[in-house]
Amino acid sequence: MTARLPxxxxxxxxxxxMLTLAQSGTSTAPLPDPLIMADGxxxxxxxxxxxxxxxxxxxxFTREMYGVAPPxxxxxxxxxxxxxxxxxxxxxxxxxxxxxxxxxxxxxxxDFLLYIPKGxxxxxxxxxxxxxxxNHAIAADPGVRITKNRxxxxxxxxxxxxxxxxxxxxxxxxx
Numbered sequence: 806m807t808a809r810l811p812x813x814x815x816x817x818x819x820x821x822x823m824l825t826l827a828q829s830g831t832s833t834a835p836l837p838d839p840l841i842m843a844d845g846x847x848x849x850x851x852x853x854x855x856x857x858x859x860x861x862x863x864x865x866f867t868r869e870m871y872g873v874a875p876p877x878x879x880x881x882x883x884x885x886x887x888x889x890x891x892x893x894x895x896x897x898x899x900x901x902x903x904x905x906x907x908x909x910x911x912x913x914x915x916d917f918l919l920y921i922p923k924g925x926x927x928x929x930x931x932x933x934x935x936x937x938x939x940n941h942a943i944a945a946d947p948g949v950r951i952t953k954n955r956x957x958x959x960x961x962x963x964x965x966x967x968x969x970x971x972x973x974x975x976x977x978x979x980x
Contacts, residue, residue, distance in 0.1 A: 880908035891923065892946055898923050901940070901950060916940055918949060938966070941979050951976065 839862065840848040848858045867873060887901035897920040906913040918940035922929055936943060939952025951974050958969035968977035 878906055878908075881906055882908045884910075886950070887948070890948055892920060892948060896923055897921060899946065899948060915954065916950060916952065918944060938964070938978070939974050941974065945979055947979070949979075951978065 840854075840858070842848060842853075842858050843861050848854050882905045884903040884905065885900065886903060887899060889898045889900055891897075892899035900919045900921070902917045902919065903914055904917060906915075916939070917933065919931065919933075921931070938956055939954065941949045941951045953973075955972045956966070956969050956974045956978075958966045958972065960967055966978070968975050
């Protein structure tokens, strides 16, 4: 089974690359035209996009960027450690879940952070996001657990991680 990208992912990635190019003023390689198919013909109809070019780009992104999602481990388990705390100024309920990839608390794991509208009575849309720095780095909410996973450190053009000490996030790493 391969992971499927949302329809808008590819245009957004290409737009992001073009904005980066425009901001930096330099290019290491020209960007390909997303409307030119692998055989060199131009996409001129929605049917060509849907039936040929979009599948080509999905396969390219799967092969060259994102890879294929591994199958679900039969040992995978979930621990809800924050079952529903009022958050975001009383507008939401916060839940935090640890995903134990092999069912072992000492094995590979990561945390999900979920906010749902307070008072929601039915299903609501959700955005699930993963990051390399821990959920505390994306939400200033002091109730969000600081990750125990190893975190990169240092300073680069997109993040200041000088708050990390010996590979561990600290309170100073909050958003």
